[in-house]
Amino acid sequence: MPLRQNRCINREFEDIKLTYIVTDNCILCKYTDCIDECPVDCFYEGPNFLVIHPDECIDCDACVDACPANAIFSEDNLPDEKKEFLLLNEQLSLIWPQITDTKEPLPDAEKWDGVSGKLQYLTKTSLET
């Protein structure tokens, strides 16, 4: 799938047109409630994190309230310290498989929900199928 021109030329965060972003509190939780809500199946799944495909998202806002971990933000509400997730969502959605059905959260989801600094645990490799 071709990337948008402006992304290829300049990969500064400000130039990425992505409007909904999954952020760090999904890591190691992966509740997947968002999957049920997403009308266009634009979530992609890694071993311990989910991301939104920027081109496929239709900006309906449904996933934001669905996430028990409050991990999803619209770009306009994205806190500055989470800006790096813009690029992560874009990159990982291109290599991870699509997820269309909800599944059980990760085993220690409750324990990890709300823990700060989870980015260091993000596994970027593709999910083994």
Place this chain on the structure above:
Amino acid sequence: MTRKEKYVPSATESTFLATVTNGKYDRDIITGLKKFFEGNVPQDMQGFYSEEELAAILELDGTERDLQARMPVKITRHYFERAKTSKAIQTLVKASPKETYDLDGAEDPGKQMTYSPVEGLIHKYELGLIYVAATCSAHCRFCYREELIAKKDITREDGTVAPKGLAQIKDIVDYITEHNRLVKENDGRHPETSREFLREILMSGGDPMVLGNKNIAQWLSALAQAGIENIRIGTKELAFYPKRFDETFFSMLDAFHEAYPRTNLRMMVHFNHPDEFLLTDPDGDYIPHPNGGLEWVPETRTAIQEFGRRPWINIDNQSPIIAGINDDADALRIMQRELKRNGVENHYFFCGRDIVGHKAFNVPIERAWSILNESQKGLSGVEAHARLSITHYKGKTEVAAVTNTPFPGVKGGENGVVIFKLLRSAADAPDRCKVTIVGRNEEAIWFSGYDDRVILDEAELYAMYDIPTLNAIAAE
């Protein structure tokens, strides 16, 4: 979060659903004005809002006149391309402070939520309307589904707050099955509402065409399996992103037709202005095709032709007449002619509803009638099928005629009268084709503009609110 009981598809549905694939779409959507404020939009979009416009909008942010809280701003790349050279489309899709100058209006003008027996279902007329998506690819500023798109609470007449969530397949199939069971047991009429079988469902929202093929296919097959004979899809995607109607979509439809050959599809499309589908030359004029008709945006025409190849699918256009967008007889004439030529029936034109902020959009009723009437002069009979409809609480009402012949002795009568005709009424349509006649008021943008000049009220459009006719007042 509690898990809802899932709908279990039948074998026929499962076999069909296994064949469906989702296409890939890059709508290139811009949501929100923040990107425009910060100059963070592609180069060619930078001037879409002028600096003055942006400053005026920004001033209202966070106030009760906040434009984005009223209706989020959203546009696709395709629609932006059409808007660049069209004032009409710009008015349709660009936020403007005039929207909230006057906040008069109703949150739920048709009182639709009173007719919502199940979350996401409106069952007012003989057909059922379901909300299957809470967004569209782009947002019309005049949208009256504010409660769904901008996520607002609607209080019903009885004081309860209506569930505004989306329809779930299982809930809807259960409702249809139970409704039709009761009808069958009661000799073809529902014991309470006297409705006949529920045969038709309108998939609406939002726009169902923002959903993926698999999701749409689940709805189509579940509704067909439940006995629905006609499924409508209400969509503006032909204007916002016609490439959505791609091979994967039509393959899905063909497989659906194979599985359910007796179920018809009725595409209820939404074009407001010919600029949405016709090409223009550098002077802004439409381009005649050497073999007749005008040149279309190719992908829009291709999509319509694909529908036309399938005899089990009808396409009907419906559009409100909105100030600054299509209150223009010439534009409407061209639109009706070109749509009909290309296989799209002209169904209704609507008077704008009295939504919050409606005064920025609504054309006075008598003027809307006159514009449509003017637009249909010069059209052949089959091109001029569309009627002007205004949605009363009782049902769809036609603005049948506005006379210029004086009707002396009544308020407004010195200029003539307006004749309303009820086209549909709720439940089993007991009042179909009854009329109401009022003295003229050229400023009226809603029924309430005639409260003091009701001459005859067979349809009881006013009586239901205890508004008497002039004769009744005189008799007192």
